[in-house]
Amino acid sequence: MKIVREALAGTLESSDLMVRIAPRDAGLEIVLQSEVIHQFGAQIEAVARETLEKLGIDAAQVIIEDKGALDCVIRARLQTVVRRAADEWTADWSVLA
Amino acid sequence: MTDEVQPYRVDPISEPEAATEIKALLAACDLSYEATVEVFVVLRRGRRTIACAGLDKNIVKCAAISPELQGESLSLLLMTEIAHLAHERGHTHLFLYTKPDNVDRFRACGFYKVVEVPGVVAFMENTPIGVRGYCASLKTLRQPGAVIGAIVMNANPFTYGHRHLVEYAVANCDHLHLFVVAEDTSFFSYRDRYAMVKAGISDLPRLTLHPGSEYMVSRATFSSYFFKEKNAAADSFTAIDLLVFRNFIAPALGITRRFVGTEPFCKTTNKYNRDMMHWLRRPDSPFPPIEVVEIPRIANGEVPISASEVRSLLAAERFAEIGRLVPPFTLAVLRDKHRPGRTASQIPDPPTWVENALSKKGQDSYEDS
Numbered sequence: 398m399k400i401v402r403e404a405l406a407g408t409l410e411s412s413d414l415m416v417r418i419a420p421r422d423a424g425l426e427i428v429l430q431s432e433v434i435h436q437f438g439a440q441i442e443a444v445a446r447e448t449l450e451k452l453g454i455d456a457a458q459v460i461i462e463d464k465g466a467l468d469c470v471i472r473a474r475l476q477t478v479v480r481r482a483a484d485e486w487t488a489d490w491s492v493l494a
Numbered sequence: 495m496t497d498e499v500q501p502y503r504v505d506p507i508s509e510p511e512a513a514t515e516i517k518a519l520l521a522a523c524d525l526s527y528e529a530t531v532e533v534f535v536v537l538r539r540g541r542r543t544i545a546c547a548g549l550d551k552n553i554v555k556c557a558a559i560s561p562e563l564q565g566e567s568l569s570l571l572l573m574t575e576i577a578h579l580a581h582e583r584g585h586t587h588l589f590l591y592t593k594p595d596n597v598d599r600f601r602a603c604g605f606y607k608v609v610e611v612p613g614v615v616a617f618m619e620n621t622p623i624g625v626r627g628y629c630a631s632l633k634t635l636r637q638p639g640a641v642i643g644a645i646v647m648n649a650n651p652f653t654y655g656h657r658h659l660v661e662y663a664v665a666n667c668d669h670l671h672l673f674v675v676a677e678d679t680s681f682f683s684y685r686d687r688y689a690m691v692k693a694g695i696s697d698l699p700r701l702t703l704h705p706g707s708e709y710m711v712s713r714a715t716f717s718s719y720f721f722k723e724k725n726a727a728a729d730s731f732t733a734i735d736l737l738v739f740r741n742f743i744a745p746a747l748g749i750t751r752r753f754v755g756t757e758p759f760c761k762t763t764n765k766y767n768r769d770m771m772h773w774l775r776r777p778d779s780p781f782p783p784i785e786v787v788e789i790p791r792i793a794n795g796e797v798p799i800s801a802s803e804v805r806s807l808l809a810a811e812r813f814a815e816i817g818r819l820v821p822p823f824t825l826a827v828l829r830d831k832h833r834p835g836r837t838a839s840q841i842p843d844p845p846t847w848v849e850n851a852l853s854k855k856g857q858d859s860y861e862d863s
Contacts, residue, residue, distance in 0.1 A: 405581045408574040409603055410567075415577065417586065417621075428623050430604075460621060462604040 404481035431463035573603035629746035639668025652690035655799035676706025693823035736773035
C-alpha cells in the first residue's frame, strides 16, 4: 500500500489522538506530540511504527497529536488514517489486531 | 436534563438566522463577525449556540466560546470539527490569530505558535513542523558571504523598476535571495509572475530565485483582518509577516540585508516599508537585526515606474507605452494573456525553459548564475 494523499483521523479529546498522514518520497517521518510524552512517548511511537509496518507503509509523514490514548486506540486511528490516504486497501484485517 | 452538545455546520449566507446567533455570541466575547468566513462550525446545547469557529479558506477565524462555558473543554470538540471540515475542503495546513492569553488553549487543540507581538496577537499553525520544516529546507540553500541580501516581490507584473531593484541589490551584497509572493490574489497569477521574474533576472549572477511560501506576504501572514478590530493594534498588522521573516527565514538563509523600493503610490506597501524599518531592526529581539535598504524607484521620464501604472495602461491596451516600462518577456505575457482579439502569430512563445522550470514541483529553488 502507498500513501497517495493527505488524510486526517481521530479527535483532540482526552484519551484519543488526532493523526495526520501525508505522502513522502521515502522513509517514515513520525512527529509525535503528547501530553504524556515523557512517560509514554517511546511507547506511542513504537505502536505507531509497528502498526504502519503491519500495513506495509514504509514511506509517509505522520503527525500525531496524542491526548493520552491507549495502544488499541492508537492502532485504530492509524489504520483509519492509512485507509483514507492509501491508493488501495490491501491489508489483511486479521493480522492487524 | 443534560442536553448534549452537538456540532453543526453553518453556511452564513444561506442560514441567516444561524448567522445572527453567531454574531451575538461573538459580540458577547468581544469579537467581531468576519464576512470573509465561508463556513462555520457551531456547537449547540439544545437550541442554544454556545461556541463557534469559522474558516476563511485555511485561516481559522471567529473562534469563540460562550463566556460562562469556557473551561468545559468545548474547544477540543470545536477544533476537532474545524480540522475535519477544513480537511474536507482541501485545507490541511491551518493558521489562526489569537490573543496571546489564548495560546495555551489553542496549543491543546493542536496549534503551535509561530510568532507573537507581545500583548497584542499571536500567530499559530496546526503543525509542529510547519515553519520549522520550511526553514530546514531553506537552510540547504544557504550561500557563503558576509552580506546576504533578500527581496520579496509580488511583480504584478515584473517591470524595469523591479529589474533596477534586483540589479542594485545584487551589486550590494554577496548573494541575493529573491522571493516571489506566492499568494494567488493578484491581477497576474503566481505562475505568470514567477515566469516574468525568472525571465527578467536570468542574466544576473549571485542570485537564488525562490518560490514564495505561506510564510511570506501571504493571506496567512499578512492578514489584516485581526487588526482592523482594534485601533490600538492597527499599527502592527504587518508585524506578524515581518517577525516571521526576522525570526525564521532570515536566520535560515543568513540574510543580513533586505532591499525594497520606495513606494510613492500604494499606502499599504508604503506602510509595510516603514514597519520593516521597525520590526526587522528593533534591538529587543533575540534574533540578529536586518538592515533595511530602501532605494528610490527609477522613473520613466517624470513618473516613477510602477506595476499599478502598467496595469492601468494595460486596461487601456496602450502596449507601446507599456513597452517602455517592462522587459520584453513581461510585455509578451501581457499581450498573450490580456489582449483581446489577438492572433497567435503576433505573440512570441515564452521560452521553453521557463515552462520547464515552472513544471517542477516542491520547495526547490532555482539557482541562476
